[in-house]
Amino acid sequence: MLRAFFVILLFQLFGEIIQKYFLLIIPGPVIGLILLLFTLIFLKKIKSKKILNLKKSVVNLSNAITSYLSLLFVPIGVGVVMHVSYLEQNLFQVLGVIIIGTIITIALSAKLMEILNKIIQKKND
Amino acid sequence: MTNLENLYEIWVYLQTEPLFWLTITIGAYLIGDFLYKKSNINPLVNPVAISILIISGILIFFNIDYERYFNGAKFIHFLLGPATVALAIPIYNQIKLVKKEALSITITLIIGSLFAIFITYYLAKIFKLDDQLILSMLPRSVTAPISMGISELINGIPSITAIITITTGIVGASLATFVLDFIKVRDMTARGFAIGLSSHGIGTARAMSRNKTAGIFSALALALSGVVVSIIIPIIIKFIL
Structure with missing residues (x-):
């Protein structure tokens, strides 16, 4: 160990x-x-x-x-909440960008990789 | 000296001790984990988010500086480094699968990283955010130390980037399962890779706890996208934006 x-x-x-x-x-x-x-x-x-x-x-x-990887992000995550005032009046717009942007990125890249995997699988068969 | 004064002195002393903040941090995490399991592992009941809220609540209620808390909890924070290095092992164990999907990994990596950057840029424009804030948001899809470094390089504000990056991780970890189920992607390697690509470490931690293959591909995306994004953002800024 x-x-x-x-x-x-x-x-x-x-x-x-x-x-x-x-x-x-x-x-x-x-x-x-x-x-x-x-x-x-x-x-x-x-x-x-x-x-x-x-x-x-x-x-x-x-x-x-x-x-226990998740636990390790807690101390720095607390910092985010404690310093959220840095975003001032932009808080909701920033959250909007993060939420919409992250959803679109996850969806597009997962779909893309799934399709690519299928195409490559077919070629190999 | 009265009992109350005694207690107050102990309280003041504890605040300066790592022991106290380590106990609080792990305790809050166990509560978060308990609630998460109670909710039938509903991804919206994210143990990281819950523990963050509990601890922030304590700090705000007792009017304690974040620096004081962090100074105590930094032993946990320190383990992030070794944990990142340790991610080499699960990737190595699946090296055959990684090699088999090398082509899809490379293409998704490049196109997905570009997606992440451009979507952030255009959404931020739509929401009419100012330029420096937009620059600070661009690298939000990669792990915090890298995103902060990029932010500094392109004249963003690193501390703002840190806040936005961590929030992205929590949002990705909480919403990924819904999004991926909704668009019916069942391929675990694709699910994991997309999570790591868009929501770095916190997303990876969650993917790891749900499905080994997804976790490994998430870790792979976390490492690779960090490299790719730090190369392409300065190029995009110089030539396109």
Whole structure:
């Protein structure tokens, strides 16, 4: 467990360093995610028992953290409510844009991907 | 010293302690989660939204600064970073499915991200919002640290962008199931990808808790759209808007 946590923190740290060094707009943790994903793909060919064990504990830890993902957004979410006055008289218009815009984006992109998946599936068959 | 004074001193002391705010935050979340399960997992009863309202209520009622609260709850906030890195694992476990759908993922990613930006732009114009506010809204479909970075780059107001981005996440997490059921999209990869693309982390957290495949594709969209949107927004602003 502790080793797994260390691995995840290490990848985040690498991510943060890369982000700061290259002045990227992509946040450190997202870079860490991409690095970890490629490392896992690369390690697939190596069948050392130690690495397999470590991988297993990283998987377990990851399952534990990601199942409480929602909770982690609460502190910053409270900030939204406490600072909502920043939007001044625009609050309702902004909410309108967010609600309508999000509904349209979800609907269009889901429909698009479903159609694409069907077309590609048919071509492969 | 009277008992009451004693209690008051304890209260003042607790406010400065992470212990108190961590307990409140997790407690509020458990209440939100309980109500969510009680409601037969109705997506409108969002545990994040409920816990946010409970805690904000406490802060407003007792007249406590957000900074004081955040200082206590920042241990929970800190875990967002490791949790993001940890999303690599579920994606890796489904790497075959990801490869199989690579083409639809790429096309949906680019067109969907453009949708998100242009729809926000035109809606904001229709609602007659001023230019700086529009700029602050454009990156709202990607995760908060990225959207704030983009906002700063294009002369928006990052703190406003943070508020708008988080609200987008909560709105997406609450409404996605209805929208996707309404338009009858049953393909879990498409459902998940659309959620991550439009409502980033909070949407992904919800998708994860409902369906593994949807959650994974949502996480994938969250990471990829962050990269794509941060590249295309500056281009759009320079050449189109």
